[in-house]
Amino acid sequence: MSASVGGPELTIAVPRGALLRDTLDLLDAVGVETAEVRANDRKLLFGDVGIVTMRPSDVPTYVEAGAADVGITGKDVLTEQDEREVAELLDLGYGPCRMILATVAGEPDPAAEALRRLGVMRVATKYSRIATRYFEATGRQAIVDLTATGTTLRENGLVIREEIMVSTARLIANPVAHKLKSAAIDTLVARMREQRPAAPVTA
C-alpha cells in the first residue's frame, strides 16, 4: 500500500475516459487539487496529490491490491468484476449509462428470428460475464454494451431491445485501507456525499 509520509493521506485511483471530467470536478469540490491532472493527459502518477489515473476497468484491480486506497469506477465495471475484494462505499450519481441488449434493426427482431430458426446466435460484448449471466437468466442473445445517449447504436443500425442494468460511478475502497485509514476515508465519503446530485439512480 502507499506510503503516506509527508504526502497525501490517501491514494486515489481515477478513471480515464468518460468518467474523468466529472471525477476531477468532484475531487476539486472535495479539496483534492487536480490542475496538474487536467494539464497533463499523458502522465499517470500524480504523487503530490495522491492521484493515479488508469482505465476504468483497472481501478478495481489497483484498489483490491492496495496500490490505491480508494478509487472511482462505474458500477458496470464492478458488476463485471464482482469477485474483486473491494468495499463499495458511495453511489456518486454521475456517469449514468445503461447496459443494454441491442440487435440489428428490423421487425420482428432479426436476431430473435435467427435464434428461433437456427437455435444459436453470436454475441458481441466485452462484458462477457454480465452478458452470460443475463442470457442464462433470460435465454436471449445479441450485442451487450453500454450506452449513454443511444447515438452510436442508432448510427450503426442497431436497436435497443432490452435494458440489463443501469450504471453510475461508484467510490470504492481497499478493505484494509478502509479499516486502517478509516478517518481519512470517512471524511472523503462525507464530503463526496455532500456533492452528490439529488436522488441518484441506483441499482
Add this chain to the structure above:
Amino acid sequence: MIHPIPNGTRDVLPDEMRELRAITEAMRAVFERREYGEVWTPTIEFEDVLRRGETGVDPAYRVFDDHGHVMALRPDMTVPIARVVATRYATAQPPLRFSYFAHAYRGVRPHRGQMREFLQAGIELVGAPGPDGTVEALTVLCEALDAVGLRGYRIALGSASLYPALMDTYDVPQDVRETLLAALAARDFVKLENQVQRHRLDDALVRVPQLRGGPEVLDAITGGEAGGLRAILADLPDAVSSRVVFDLGLARGLGYYTGAVFDVLDPELGEPLGGGGRYDDLLARFGRPLPAVGFALHVDRLHLALAGEERQA
C-alpha cells in the same frame, strides 16, 4: 521444456524456503511455550465429514477412492481439528490446545494472485468460552506476530453476532435479512443503503456496520455484543489492546463463526494476513459440544508483509 503445474500452486525454492522456515519456526516456538500441541491431519478427508462443518466454504477438489467414497482436499484446518477433538479427545478434560502448520486448498480464481494451495499457521483453543478464551487466542496471536518480527500490524475486531442482533432490534423482515447479510459480506454499502431505504428500515443498519476505530465506536451500540467486545478489550494485555481496531461491520467468509471475529491487517498488504474468531457451535456438529476459538495466518502473506516492512525501514 515446460512442464506446467496447476494454476494457483507454486514451487518454493531454497532462498524463499529459508525465510518461510524462519517465520514458521518463530511462531512454533510461541505456540509451544503456550502449550498448543502441534498436530497433523490428513490433507484429504471424506467430503461428508468436511461438509458437516457447514463452513460456507465447500471443498473445491474431490476424488473418488476404490470404494466410490468421495474424498476432498481440506479447505481449512478448523474442521479437521474439530473432528479430531470429537473422535480422539471424546472424553478429554477441556480446555484443549492445538496448533498446526498445514496446507489448505480452495477453488479461488488464481488470476487475482490468490493461491489455491496455501500454507496456514494457526491454533485452536477448545473448551474455553469467551471472553477469557478469546483474550488468550488474541494474546497468542500477537505474540506469534511479534516473534516473527512484524511491526505495523493491527487486529480488526468485531462480532459475527452483531449484525444479526441489530436486525433483530430493528425488526428486519425475514426475507430481507439474507439480502442485507450478503451485501455486508460483499462490503457493498451502496446496496446495503439502498435496501434499507427501500424497505424503510432504520438508518442504524447502514451506519453501525461502517463504524471502525477505537473503543468509542462501541458507544454507538447497546446490548450483549457491545458488552462482549468491551469485556475482551478490558482483559487484553496493553501490548495486544494497543493493536486492536474495532470494526463493527467485520464479516468473515466462513460460516461457523458465532461471536468475536478478527482479521490481521498490515499497512504493507492490501488483504488480511489471516484471522479467526469464536465458533461455539461447530464442535456440537461433531458430537462434542464445546465452545472454541482459533485463528489461521497465511504464511505467504505474512512473508510479503515482512518484506514490505523491510523495504520501508
